Amino acid sequence: MVGGFWRQAMVVVACMLMGCNPGELTPNGGGVVSRAGALSSRKAPQATEALRYPHKLIIPIQDFYPEGIAHAADGTFYIGSANTGMVVRQRPGSLWAEPFLPATGRTVVGMKVQDSTQTLWLCELDLSQPTPGALKAYDLATRKLRGSWPIPQEGLCNDLTLDARGNVYVTAPFLGVIHRLRTGGSQLETWAADPRFIPPPGNFGLNGIAWDDGVVYVVKYDSGELFRVGLNADGSAGAVTRITTDAPLGFPDGILTLAPGVLLVVDNDNGLLKRVDLSGDTGHVTLLATGLDNPTTVALHDGDAFVVQSQFDHLIGIDRTPPDMPFVVKRVWLR
Numbered sequence: 529m530v531g532g533f534w535r536q537a538m539v540v541v542a543c544m545l546m547g548c549n550p551g552e553l554t555p556n557g558g559g560v561v562s563r564a565g566a567l568s569s570r571k572a573p574q575a576t577e578a579l580r581y582p583h584k585l586i587i588p589i590q591d592f593y594p595e596g597i598a599h600a601a602d603g604t605f606y607i608g609s610a611n612t613g614m615v616v617r618q619r620p621g622s623l624w625a626e627p628f629l630p631a632t633g634r635t636v637v638g639m640k641v642q643d644s645t646q647t648l649w650l651c652e653l654d655l656s657q658p659t660p661g662a663l664k665a666y667d668l669a670t671r672k673l674r675g676s677w678p679i680p681q682e683g684l685c686n687d688l689t690l691d692a693r694g695n696v697y698v699t700a701p702f703l704g705v706i707h708r709l710r711t712g713g714s715q716l717e718t719w720a721a722d723p724r725f726i727p728p729p730g731n732f733g734l735n736g737i738a739w740d741d742g743v744v745y746v747v748k749y750d751s752g753e754l755f756r757v758g759l760n761a762d763g764s765a766g767a768v769t770r771i772t773t774d775a776p777l778g779f780p781d782g783i784l785t786l787a788p789g790v791l792l793v794v795d796n797d798n799g800l801l802k803r804v805d806l807s808g809d810t811g812h813v814t815l816l817a818t819g820l821d822n823p824t825t826v827a828l829h830d831g832d833a834f835v836v837q838s839q840f841d842h843l844i845g846i847d848r849t850p851p852d853m854p855f856v857v858k859r860v861w862l863r
Contacts, residue, residue: 590853595610597826603620605857635652638651679716697744734747744756752777754793773813777813782794789806799820
């Protein structure tokens with residue numbers, strides 16, 4: 529009985545790591561857990577990749593509805609809630625996420641970790657407030673608030689990125705501008721503005737933003753466009769160039785630099801993850817993953833993509849059934 533219990537426990541743990549149901553796993557003759565024989569039939573390198581940890585991030589919190597995600601150099605993930613404003617973290621070796629910052633009743637969206645200063649940067653918003661958006665910074669060790677900067681013109685703080693000098697760039701989707709907080713600065717300033725950034729009234733415009741080797745890339749949600757913003761020697765915004773892609777980006781949400789000249793783009797409405805290889809003013813689009821559940825953004829860990837599945841259709845009432853629990857950040861294998 530005891531031996532059977534521990535064998536079952538091992539099966540459950542292995543299943544949590546691999547992202548399956550316990551009934552799918554059976555112990556093989558050599559004492560190694562295999563997935564109904566399928567995993568063991570793969571070539572050895574693929575089997576090794578399938579067992580890399582973690583297979584997914586698990587958030588067992590009702591009504592959490594994840595939106596933003598950030599990844600630290602030590603392997604810790606931070607995930608923000610669109611519904612409660614809570615931030616959770618999943619540390620290396622942990623099977624699920626744990627509370628990090630308490631719920632605020634607001635919405636946490638774009639997030640980034642600045643490892644050099646041990647700071648968690650995040651965008652917080654609340655459409656019910658007169659000044660709905662703010663950029664905030666928290667100390668990773670103490671969890672204390674280091675600073676809060678309201679978005680000018682009562683705008684929203686949607687997504688953010690940092691350059692090599694620690695300057696923070698923020699998208700304001702309805703204003704059609706990119707704001708910047710200089711390192712050590714006291715307030716956000718308008719850094720880049722372009723008529724093409726402005727969406728039609730009531731539409732959501734600038735969304736994901738990423739720093740890549742001296743330039744900033746930004747996507748526009750309503751039109752599916754990708755733009756490059758140059759950087760002048762004095763740090764001011766340079767030319768704004770529209771990137772022509774060989775396939776539509778759909779409704780782009782979060783973006784991330786995978787490598788110099790290579791972006792990951794999350795297509796929210798279509799449930800897709802895409803790769804864009806940039807060459808001059810053009811981009812080649814490759815489809816990496818389908819069937820994602822209202823994906824919002826992406827983080828990198830161990831060379832692979834971790835995509836937030838928000839299940840927003842349940843939150844906003846398009847789907848009136850309860851969301852699938854637990855909430856999951858899915859690992860998309862890139863290697």
